[in-house]
Amino acid sequence: MLPKFSKDFIIHESSQCVSCGLCLPHCPTYRLLKSEADSPRGRIALMNGVVNRRIPLNARFILHMDRCLTCRACEAVCPNNVPFGELIDETRALIADQSESVVAIQKSGSRSVLERLLLTRPVRLDRLRRLFYFIQKSSWLRWLQKLSPLEKNKLFKFILQLPLVKLPLTASASVTGMRASGNRWQEIYPAEGERRGEVGLFLGCVARITDVATLNSSIYVLNRLGYTVHVPPDQTCCGALHQHSGALKQAASLAQQNKSVFSGLKVNTIISTASGCGVQLLESGVADEHTQIVDINRFLTATEGWESVEIASLPQKILVHDPCSLRNVLRDQVYPHKLIARIPGAQVVSLSGNDQCCGAAGTYFIDQPEIASRLLESKLSAAMESGARYLVTSNIGCAMHIANGLYERGIEVEVLHPVTLLARQMGLEL
Numbered sequence: 001m002l003p004k005f006s007k008d009f010i011i012h013e014s015s016q017c018v019s020c021g022l023c024l025p026h027c028p029t030y031r032l033l034k035s036e037a038d039s040p041r042g043r044i045a046l047m048n049g050v051v052n053r054r055i056p057l058n059a060r061f062i063l064h065m066d067r068c069l070t071c072r073a074c075e076a077v078c079p080n081n082v083p084f085g086e087l088i089d090e091t092r093a094l095i096a097d098q099s100e101s102v103v104a105i106q107k108s109g110s111r112s113v114l115e116r117l118l119l120t121r122p123v124r125l126d127r128l129r130r131l132f133y134f135i136q137k138s139s140w141l142r143w144l145q146k147l148s149p150l151e152k153n154k155l156f157k158f159i160l161q162l163p164l165v166k167l168p169l170t171a172s173a174s175v176t177g178m179r180a181s182g183n184r185w186q187e188i189y190p191a192e193g194e195r196r197g198e199v200g201l202f203l204g205c206v207a208r209i210t211d212v213a214t215l216n217s218s219i220y221v222l223n224r225l226g227y228t229v230h231v232p233p234d235q236t237c238c239g240a241l242h243q244h245s246g247a248l249k250q251a252a253s254l255a256q257q258n259k260s261v262f263s264g265l266k267v268n269t270i271i272s273t274a275s276g277c278g279v280q281l282l283e284s285g286v287a288d289e290h291t292q293i294v295d296i297n298r299f300l301t302a303t304e305g306w307e308s309v310e311i312a313s314l315p316q317k318i319l320v321h322d323p324c325s326l327r328n329v330l331r332d333q334v335y336p337h338k339l340i341a342r343i344p345g346a347q348v349v350s351l352s353g354n355d356q357c358c359g360a361a362g363t364y365f366i367d368q369p370e371i372a373s374r375l376l377e378s379k380l381s382a383a384m385e386s387g388a389r390y391l392v393t394s395n396i397g398c399a400m401h402i403a404n405g406l407y408e409r410g411i412e413v414e415v416l417h418p419v420t421l422l423a424r425q426m427g428l429e430l
């Protein structure tokens with residue numbers, strides 16, 4: 001059997017670090033914990049030490065790796081182009097392969113079931129949509145929370161925080177903007193007016209339940225601008241959660257499935273609405289010489305046809321939060337600002353501290369709640385001090401993390417995807 005990780009890769013790439021320290025001031029965990037072992041340079045030295053057998057792969061080593069957010073702010077500024085994102089993924093694969101006998105860091109049973117049964121087969125989430133909506137509307141979840149085994153269960157806490165489940169658009173609703181929905185996405189949403197092209201839409205796994213508003217809004221805006229949207233039903237999770245937890249083989253197999261599903265469409269653009277998924281699709285090889293993966297903000301900023309749509313004015317301050325995946329990897333952070341600027345009257349303002357992670361980072365906010373909430377704190381204060389009514393962000397994980405923090409602090413700022421706000425101003429009933 002082939003190894004799940006490559007020690008040679010870690011040895012080679014970690015050796016590229018010249019210990020200059022330029023990445024340190026950009027690392028959120030170093031800034032917070034003031035410890036070299038929680039800095040990029042320190043983590044790289046530890047990785048190198050473990051693969052060269054100078055130091056043991058023990059609980060302390062795992063702790064410093066687990067505390068990394070995979071925000072890749074270090075990679076974005078490294079003058080030596082050390083591929084930190086790949087290094088930490090490979091290291092986590094090494095840990096997953098070797099740690100069971102060293103230290104117990106297994107995921108909870110419920111989380112493994114979630115990943116195995118639902119995230120890899122997200123169409124099952126569609127079937128559970130109405131049931132989940134019913135459970136959310138009833139008081140069952142709050143009642144269950146009082147049961148002692150669930151009281152401290154991280155996954156259960158996460159489920160409690162999910163936004164209210166919504167339903168996908170029907171094709172007629174994507175044209176009229178009137179609220180009308182079905183249980184599943186349709187395979188094709190035809191363009192309206194002058195035809196400009198055809199695109200595929202990536203739904204994601206959790207987002208197809210928790211961020212339906214963004215997906216519906218993307219279809220609506222694309223249709224109105226003349227794009228037919230294809231939503232292949234057999235697409236699956238992007239694999240980012242697997243990739244960043246060391247399950248590299250599973251991540252590769254999900255990428256392969258997405259690649260074959262989207263290549264069957266004969267479109268040359270796959271639109272991603274969550275920047276975290278976009279990065280994973282891009283880096284796992286779902287795109288090829290015929291197909292590009294494009295973030296929705298970038299795609300809509302570049303497209304023509306805006307003169308044919310009406311956008312209602314919104315004379316409000318709108319904060320723009322930059323997700324790490326959009327900023328540090330895709331380098332597309334300018335596009336949400338440009339897109340929101342299309343709304344007449346909108347005052348577009350960067351959220352203060354946008355170069356630092358909010359702490360969501362996939363499942364980090366569940367696994368490392370203390371650090372995640374300390375990182376979130378500065379975002380909440382910045383949002384409150386700004387006096388804004390809206391905050392837009394292009395990654396569902398960041399949106400949920402920030403929205404929950406604002407809600408708990410009683411700060412009335414609505415958090416939504418830039419496309420959702422735009423679609424609303426264009427007449428979509430959400």
Ligand code: SF4
Binds near residue numbers: 017079080081
């Ligand atoms: S900036 Fe790059 S080379 Fe310098 S310490 Fe950080 S990772 Fe190493």
Ligand code: SF4
Binds near residue numbers: 070
């Ligand atoms: S990925 Fe982010 S948290 Fe991890 S070492 Fe780099 S800057 Fe620090």
